[in-house]
Amino acid sequence: MDEIAVLGAGMHPWGKWGRNFTEYGVAAARDALTDAGVDYADVGFVSGAVTVRCGYPGYVAGSTFARALGFTGAQLASSYSACASGATALQVARGQILSGASDVALVVGADTTPKGFLAPHEGRRPDDLDWLRFHLVGATNPVYFGLHARRRMDLYGATTDDFAMVKVKNSHHGAHNPNARFTKEYGLDDVRNSPVVSDPLRLLDICATSDGGAALVVSSMEWARDHGHRDPVRVAGISTVSPTYPDPVIDLPYLATDSLAGSAAATVGFKESIGARAYTEAGLGPADVDVAEVYDLSSAMELDWYEQLGFCAAGEAERLLRDGDTAIGGRLPVNPSGGLGAFGEAVPAQAIAQVCELVWQLRGTAGARQVEGARVGITVNQGLFGHGSSVILRR
Amino acid sequence: MPAVEGLFTLDGDEPRLIGGRVPGTESYFFPRHLGGADPRVGPVELEEVLLSRRGRVWSYTTSHYPPPPPFVVTSEPYEPITVAAVELEDERMVVLGQCIAGVGPDDLEVGMEVELTTDILYSDDDHDYLVWKWRPVAPADREG
16 A cells, blocks of 8 residues: 655643634644644645534534634545544545645544533434434443453453553553643552442543544655655555454444354454554554554453454453553553543544554654654554544554 | 334243344344345345344443433432343344343353343333343253
């Protein structure tokens, strides 16, 4: 797959600020443009990641950000694929650049989130699975996280302390991140003593929802070279795959899986297929990865990703964690940013924020959370309704 | 009456989930019209089938905070609800459902046999609104 260059990365700090999401997106975009040294007038394409919780301006995020920065006639797109929206927005920008339609694109996502559980839209809607799962089963997002965590304990002997250790590790990383919302360094007892939300997961095992914004300036390799960017971080692969029928793993927001009565499951599971597609595009494999940003909606989910990204065999993630391999200073640091545990999720910004972190890591400018010598990084994320997302960056 | 029409039958002690099936195959879906499709067959009308009442627990969790609307919290104070994902015996598909009141994580384990029943989801002045729930199979009835 042809590569594009990442010229700039920017973020508005995560928090519970309660202001218009546009502010966060614009701050992040300006930050990314400054970081890139790119004149906004050179941006030919604005690719927005959509928020569905901020009214119409959120649905047309590309336009909302472009107008707030000042309309220049740039082409626009707005993408929604739940938690994967940011990666989709980046993929749309890559397509625009590789087709030759634009040289430089700005990718932006931002969100303002309500307090508490994310819940479906109001009104009685029995044809909407997202409504049915809440109404009939009380299946909030943490219910699905809890099901997978319990399954991990049963299949592999994981313990609640293993899950807590993920939170402890990531909190030590996030303590060094000025964009993180939660910078307290937690110990095992803090997690053990936090209230149970969805057994076996506790409050500190589950990510909060946050306000925040993230942005990237990307360009063709030619434009980068012609404008003095000699050794930019490059996007080597992007995956936005969906499941393959029949998929036997229950996931958000479905009430049931496919049936295996008549045919065997696909040879590669959905979660495994997400990273696999990105590796194939990049011509790289798990052994090449120096650093990863994975979607820890729950602490237990981070362990699942180690296996689904091929860092270890199924059932070995706890060993990687316990050996310190995935902490900064270890063999393959995971979530040096602090992950969602330190950020809380700002849905359309989060997949972009993962890429921002890897840009800084690969440039060697991540300060106290720097992964020494990182040359290849991978992000992974999953949005409900079958949206996979993974981005591989290299330098 | 069912809280939502068309998802399960209310036949006394033996309620069944109403699924869909590609005619002539073993490809099942639930709910019938919202459960996806088999991409290997052309556009077909799924036939209505009643799914098996028994299955084995794939996983389970208990919600210690009340879910937000459109879930209706009926107990005050809130009693934690337990949700099980159950692999149906014949269809080999995993279906979510609440467990009956009184069943918590200490009563469940992965692989345990459970069966479908119905229970009140919530009530108003006119009706009880029912939903399917999972309950452990009594030891004497287990298939081992």
